[in-house]
Every structure is written in C-alpha cells, then in structure tokens.
Amino acid sequence: MDLERVLYVEDDKSIQAVAQLALETVGGLQVCICSSGEEALDKGPGFSPQLILLDVMMPGMDGPETLIQMRQLPALAKVPVVFMTARTQESEVQGYLAQGAMEVIPKPFDPMQLANQVRAIWTDHR
Amino acid sequence: MAPEENNDFSAKLAQLRDDYVCRVRDELTQLVALEKQGRGELEKDGRLPQVAASEMRSIAHRLAGSAGTFGFAALGGRARVLENQLDRALTPGAKVSPAWVAVRKSLSTLQYDLQRDIANAAPASQTLNPLQERMPHQDSNQLARVAVVEDDPHVGEDLLLTLEHFGFAVSLFTSPEMAQKAILAMPPDAIVLDQHFALTPMQGTEWVRQLQQSLCSMPPVLFISSSRDFPTLYEIAEAGGRGFFSKPVDVPQLVSRLEKLLPWRQAEPYRVLIVDDDRPLSERFKLLLERQGMVAETLDQPTRLLDELHRFRPDLVLMDLYLPGYSGVTLARLVRLQQEWCSLPIVYLSAETDLDRQLEAMDIGADDFIAKPIADNHFVASVGVRVRRARELNDLLRQDRMTGLLNHALIKEELGHELTRATREKTALAVVMLDIDRFKGINDRYGHATGDLVICALANLLRQRLRRTDRIGRYGGEEFMAVLPGCGLAQVQSVIDQVREHFQAIPFVSDEGEFFVTLSAGVAAIEADGRGHSGDQLLAAADGALYQAKNTGRNRVVLAATLPG
Structure with missing residues (x-):
C-alpha cells in the first residue's frame, strides 16, 4: 500500500507551514497537522494516519510522552512513529529508538526533500 | 509538479520565508531581553537565572531546528552553538559566570550573523526556487557548514569548538548512521571524518562510498586518523579524500585546507x-x-x-x-x-x-x-x-600570496573607495589595524613555517568572522587591516573583540606541544554623520589605537578617540 495519510505533530507554526507545503504540494500526501500532543491524541484516531511525524521537544506534552499516550489508543497503537528533532547525538537517537520511534528525521529538513525522506522510511518499513 | 503549481509553490515558500525572517527578528529581541534580565539576576545573587536560561534555550533550540529549512543554515548553526552553551550553563555544577559570558558572546555573534544573513540573502523567490539550479557561489553569503563525523565524543567536541572559533557552522555527529541521514537531508559544504570508528567495524572510507551512492554531489571530505600507514592513505585517496590529518589534529592546518577547498565562499557576487x-x-x-x-x-x-x-x-x-x-x-x-x-x-x-x-x-x-x-x-x-x-x-x-587577502597597496585603495562611498551615502565606516602579539618570538622559537601558519590562521579567522562586504588585507608581515563599511565604533569593537577572543583560543601545534597566540587591535571609525576625513587620517587613528593596545599590555582592542566631525 502506498503512503497517503500522514499525521504531523509540531508546535512551531513556521515549520508547520513549510512542512505542510513540502508534504502536500511537493509530496502529494494528505496531511493532518496538530500543534500539540493533546491535539494529536484528539484528532489522530479520526484521521487514521498511516504514519505519524512527531516533534520531540514541544511545550506541555513532549514527543516521547505523546507516543506513550498514542500507544494506549487502539486507532493509533500500531501506527509507526517517526521523531523529528534537532538533537541527533548518538545517545539521544538511541534514546528515541528505545522509546519506540521507528526512525528519526533530523532537523532542519530541506522542504524539497522531506516527502522523499518520509516515503523512503515508509518503503523500508513495509 | 506542473509548472504553474511550481510557481505557486515557490511564491508560497518565499512568503513563508519572509514571515520567518520577521519571527526570527522578534525571537532575537526576546533573547537579548532575556539575557539582560538573566545577567541582572546573576549579578545580584551569583546564581544561574534558571528561568531565563531555560527560556533562552528553547528559543535557541527552535531556531537551530528551523533556520536551515528556510535557507539560513549558518544562522541555525550559530543557534545550535548557543543552545549547547545554555545546556552547559544549565548543567548542575557548571561555573555560572564564565558560562554566562560565553552565552552572552554567542548571542552577540548570533545578532551579527542574523543581520548579515538577512542583508546578504538573495530574494526569497531565488533562494527557495526549486526550479532553479543553484550555482555554488549563491550560498557564498552564508558561513560554511562543516559536518564532523567522529565517534569519540572528546575528539569531536574539541574539533567542534576550534572550528567554531574559526567561524564555521559545525554539526558534530557521533553516530555515523545518523550523520548519513542528516547529510542526505541537508548536505554540508565539507565533511571532516574519522577513518577509524571506535564503535562500529565500518571504516570512514566505506561510509563515504555508501554516502556517494545516494548523494548526487559529494561535498569534499577531509579524513582524520591516528594511523598514517600506506594502506590507510591509499584507501583514503581511493575514496576521493581531499585531505588527511593525523591525530591529534592540527586544526589551523585543517582550516587552511578547508579554505582552499571552499574558495567560492569568500567571494562577493560577480x-x-x-x-x-x-x-x-x-x-x-x-x-x-x-x-x-x-x-x-x-x-x-x-x-x-x-x-x-x-x-x-x-x-x-x-x-x-x-x-x-x-x-x-x-x-x-x-x-x-x-x-x-x-x-x-x-x-x-x-x-x-x-x-x-x-x-x-x-x-x-x-x-x-x-x-x-x-x-x-x-x-x-x-x-x-x-x-x-x-x-x-x-x-x-x-592577492597577498600567502594569505589570499588583499595586498598592502590594494587594501589601502579599497579604503579610499569605501570612504568615498561612505561620504556619498552618509554611512558609517570603520578601519581596523590588527597585529599578532610577540610574533618574532613565535618565529624564533617554533620556526618560520609555524609562524606562517599562525598568520594564515588569523587570515582565515578574519575571512570567516567578518562579513563578505568587509575588506581585509595583509598590511605587512604580521599586521592586518580591515575596512568595515556601515559599522560604527561600538559595533566594530564587539566584532573585533570576538575575533581576538577566538584567536587566543586556537591551539597551534608544534614539536614542543600546543601553544596559543594573541593579537592586539586598534579601531577608528567615522560615524554616519561624520565627514571630511581622509583615508590617511583614519589609518593613522587606527594605528595610534593599535600602538596604545600594544603599550597597555597587548591582547586587547583599543578604540581611537572619535575623529572630529
């Protein structure tokens, strides 16, 4: 199955806007954008995403905490999650993977490449 | 995408970038206010201002993760440095006062870079136009971005700090796998790579080959290694390495090589x-x-x-x-x-x-x-x-042949041009004279080859730290001159003082071990409303200030008294 629906959780409005453009216009994906972990837990199940992109550092509920909560929701429990982060030291990355992230996309990302990166992760995952 | 969609996309991206610039300006104002508030608290009770520092860290973190996406990669690199410094300051047991001084300096560099990046940036539609092939020198307004791939965190951290002193935007990767991902996502201008990873059996050359398969244009790679036997060197040459440095790495040498590999970066647009x-x-x-x-x-x-x-x-x-x-x-x-x-x-x-x-x-x-x-x-x-x-x-x-800077006659000529322009456009202009302290002693003790390296290191540092609209020349032996259009005394003092501090932190390697070098500088300027001064008057004033810096203990920047208007 091709990748079509992506849930994107990011508190930074500028990054939200450029990622939406990158994923929808460049990548032709359907994207649901949420500004917080809480909003993602609320809207996520209705959207039934195939893949979730999750910012790590967010005020309030951060990425790892959101992931734990998502795993409690039947509709999101099995959806692969990719962390997006500017902190990519080896120990940090190992930490994210241990927390259940399937992959890590480093920030900053190139808006022309983001959709390709996400699709490549999806293909590897399949 | 169809062509019309593509245009639409570019226009939207351009708009987003403009919005982003406004936001960054606001965030920088916030950072400055927080730093001031934090400094006040620190001076009062000697304790780290936790709230201000945490808030600053989260702003720096956001900038570090976003600026590159909008075409301001160097700014992102600087924000990363600030974030790391705040991290260190917030670590329990950190020495608070020096840590805060580092934060403060880092912030003022960030301000300077922001002005430069935004002033020099091509119009948004140009930078982000996906249709357009980018010529390398289009990025020349940005600092060079260097990825350091080194799984020994101590070696990596040392390299990072020294390269940052030279003004490179450095990303350190202790994981070769993560480095590949980040580099594919946003290729740097150059890569510094350890040939022998400690934690994985893969060698640096193999890592390069893997990366080459997925990257259409490979940035130059400089290898570092603790062994320099023939098979290692052969392997590196075969993988297309552009330089090799034994550990412990002589960073000024490495920077000289980087400078040669990235010549377009210094260039003004044609x-x-x-x-x-x-x-x-x-x-x-x-x-x-x-x-x-x-x-x-x-x-x-x-x-x-x-x-x-x-x-x-x-x-x-x-x-x-x-x-x-x-x-x-x-x-x-x-x-x-x-x-x-x-x-x-x-x-x-x-x-x-x-x-x-x-x-x-x-x-x-x-x-x-x-x-x-x-x-x-x-x-x-x-x-x-x-x-x-x-x-x-x-x-x-x-060019001066050794440093690639302007030679004596031409830097003076440039001063004349810039002075005419400043008078016509009623803008400020500053002149700086810099001199390496006790240089003769360095030559006598470590030899002329090492002395030359010190001169080149300062030349490289100036190129990295000043804007590309600034003119830099080698005035004589170990004496340099810079002309900074649009800068008044106060602004130049802070920039040159940073150069001074970064220079004294660069470790030079000799047979007798590491050594450090300092510089003195004299600054003179005409302010935007000043007029009627000749280049010779400005030069004499800067030279007088330099003389005073030498006579009052060296390793300092002295401002000339304001020239009468």
Whole structure:
C-alpha cells in the first residue's frame, strides 16, 4: 500500500507551514497537522494516519510522552512513529529508538526533500 | 509538479520565508531581553537565572531546528552553538559566570550573523526556487557548514569548538548512521571524518562510498586518523579524500585546507554592467544574471558610463556594439584610455557576424563577443565563464600570496573607495589595524613555517568572522587591516573583540606541544554623520589605537578617540 495519510505533530507554526507545503504540494500526501500532543491524541484516531511525524521537544506534552499516550489508543497503537528533532547525538537517537520511534528525521529538513525522506522510511518499513 | 503549481509553490515558500525572517527578528529581541534580565539576576545573587536560561534555550533550540529549512543554515548553526552553551550553563555544577559570558558572546555573534544573513540573502523567490539550479557561489553569503563525523565524543567536541572559533557552522555527529541521514537531508559544504570508528567495524572510507551512492554531489571530505600507514592513505585517496590529518589534529592546518577547498565562499557576487539601449532586453539579461546570484546593472546612456564604472565597479561590462549616436568600439577605447580600467574585461553583445568587424573590435579593446540572439542558458553560461575568469585573474593580481587577502597597496585603495562611498551615502565606516602579539618570538622559537601558519590562521579567522562586504588585507608581515563599511565604533569593537577572543583560543601545534597566540587591535571609525576625513587620517587613528593596545599590555582592542566631525 502506498503512503497517503500522514499525521504531523509540531508546535512551531513556521515549520508547520513549510512542512505542510513540502508534504502536500511537493509530496502529494494528505496531511493532518496538530500543534500539540493533546491535539494529536484528539484528532489522530479520526484521521487514521498511516504514519505519524512527531516533534520531540514541544511545550506541555513532549514527543516521547505523546507516543506513550498514542500507544494506549487502539486507532493509533500500531501506527509507526517517526521523531523529528534537532538533537541527533548518538545517545539521544538511541534514546528515541528505545522509546519506540521507528526512525528519526533530523532537523532542519530541506522542504524539497522531506516527502522523499518520509516515503523512503515508509518503503523500508513495509 | 506542473509548472504553474511550481510557481505557486515557490511564491508560497518565499512568503513563508519572509514571515520567518520577521519571527526570527522578534525571537532575537526576546533573547537579548532575556539575557539582560538573566545577567541582572546573576549579578545580584551569583546564581544561574534558571528561568531565563531555560527560556533562552528553547528559543535557541527552535531556531537551530528551523533556520536551515528556510535557507539560513549558518544562522541555525550559530543557534545550535548557543543552545549547547545554555545546556552547559544549565548543567548542575557548571561555573555560572564564565558560562554566562560565553552565552552572552554567542548571542552577540548570533545578532551579527542574523543581520548579515538577512542583508546578504538573495530574494526569497531565488533562494527557495526549486526550479532553479543553484550555482555554488549563491550560498557564498552564508558561513560554511562543516559536518564532523567522529565517534569519540572528546575528539569531536574539541574539533567542534576550534572550528567554531574559526567561524564555521559545525554539526558534530557521533553516530555515523545518523550523520548519513542528516547529510542526505541537508548536505554540508565539507565533511571532516574519522577513518577509524571506535564503535562500529565500518571504516570512514566505506561510509563515504555508501554516502556517494545516494548523494548526487559529494561535498569534499577531509579524513582524520591516528594511523598514517600506506594502506590507510591509499584507501583514503581511493575514496576521493581531499585531505588527511593525523591525530591529534592540527586544526589551523585543517582550516587552511578547508579554505582552499571552499574558495567560492569568500567571494562577493560577480558584478556585471550591461550597456544596451534596448531596455527590455537588458532588463531580461539583468534578471537572468541575478538569478544566478550575480549583481547586474543596466545603463542605456553611454555618457554616464565612466560615472557608473566608478560607482558600481563591475567585474565585467557587457556592451552593445551599436548604441544610438555612439559606437561600442569607440566606447571601449574610451574606457581603456583610463589607467584604472585598462584591464576591465569588455564583452560585446552584438548581432554582428562579420568577422572583420569583430576582429577590429577586439583589437581596440573588447575581449570577447556574445552574439545575439542567444538562448537564456547559453547567455548565462557564457557570461558566467567569462566573469569568473576575469575575477580569478583580478584576484590573483590583487592577492597577498600567502594569505589570499588583499595586498598592502590594494587594501589601502579599497579604503579610499569605501570612504568615498561612505561620504556619498552618509554611512558609517570603520578601519581596523590588527597585529599578532610577540610574533618574532613565535618565529624564533617554533620556526618560520609555524609562524606562517599562525598568520594564515588569523587570515582565515578574519575571512570567516567578518562579513563578505568587509575588506581585509595583509598590511605587512604580521599586521592586518580591515575596512568595515556601515559599522560604527561600538559595533566594530564587539566584532573585533570576538575575533581576538577566538584567536587566543586556537591551539597551534608544534614539536614542543600546543601553544596559543594573541593579537592586539586598534579601531577608528567615522560615524554616519561624520565627514571630511581622509583615508590617511583614519589609518593613522587606527594605528595610534593599535600602538596604545600594544603599550597597555597587548591582547586587547583599543578604540581611537572619535575623529572630529
């Protein structure tokens, strides 16, 4: 199955806007954008995403905490999650993977490449 | 994407970038206010201002993760440095006062870089236009981004700090796998790589081969290693390595190599003057050249040609062969009458196909022909190759051979040009004289080769730390001079003081072990409303301030008293 629906959780409005453009216009994906972990837990199940992109550092509920909560929701429990982060030291990355992230996309990302990166992760995952 | 979608996409991206610039300005104002508040608290009770520091860290973190996406990679790199410094300051047991000083300095560098990046940035539609092929020098307004891939965190951290002193935007990766991902997502300008990873059996050369398979244009890779046996070197050469450095790494040497590998970064955009009476055509040419990151101006009145040459100082002139009332051939001869413009390349734009006529034109002063009509991509390529060659030749004539900076005569000449411009445009202008402290002792003790390396290190540091609109020259032996347009005394003091601090932190390697070097500097400036000073007066004032810096203990920056208006 091709990748079509992506849930994107990011508190930074500028990054939200450029990622939406990158994923929808460049990548032709359907994207649901949420500004917080809480909003993602609320809207996520209705959207039934195939893949979730999750910012790590967010005020309030951060990425790892959101992931734990998502795993409690039947509709999101099995959806692969990719962390997006500017902190990519080896120990940090190992930490994210241990927390259940399937992959890590480093920030900053190139808006022309983001959709390709996400699709490549999806293909590897399949 | 269909072409119209693509245009729409570019326009949206451009808008987002403009919005982002506004946001970054606001965030920087916030950072400055928080730093001030934090400093006040620290001075009062000697404890780290936790709230201000945490808030600053989260702003720096957001900037570090986002600036590159909007085309401000260097700014992102600087924000990362600030974030790391705040991290260190927030670590329990950290020495609070020095940590805060580091934060403060890092913040002022960030401010300086932001101004530069935004002022120098190409129009948004240009930077983010996905349709357009980017010429390398389009990025030249940005600091060079270097990825360090080193799984020994101590070695990596040392490299990172010293490269940062030189003004590179450095990302350190302790995981080779993560480095590959990050580099694929946003390739840096150069990679510094350990050949022998401690934690994985994979070697650096193998890592490079993997990366090469997925990357269409591989940045230059410099290898570091603790062994320098023949098989290792052969392997590195085979993988296309552009440099090799044994551990412990002599970073100033490594920086010299980086500078040579990234020469375009220092370059100002090429300047082209188009003299043609066909306005729509010359505007079109101007646009085509600007899209390639060049600066182009048009002129349809030949009578203003000499004034324009003085004002705009082009690298190359494109001239229509037939202008109403004037002959391009005679205009070229007129330009060549002036000593100053003897070697300025002139290229005719002409529908002329008659060979004799072309030869006559060449004999008199034009260097080349571009025949009209011409396809856009041919035009751009033809001008590109000619202007690059012209600049390279000119640079060779103007450079100090050891450092690649302007030589003594030319930096003084540049001061004259900038002074004229500052007076005309009523802007500030600063002149700095810098001198390496106790240089003779370095030569005597460590040898001339090491002394030369110290001189080159300062040259590289100045190139990295100053804006590319600033002029830098080697004034003599270990003495340097810089001309900073648009800068008043206070601003220059902070920039040069940072240069001084970074310079004293650079470890030089000798047979006797590591050693450190300092510099002294004198600064003089005319403020925006000042007028009527000669270049010699400014120079003398800066020189006097330098003398005072030397006499009051060295390793300091002294400001000359404001010149009377």
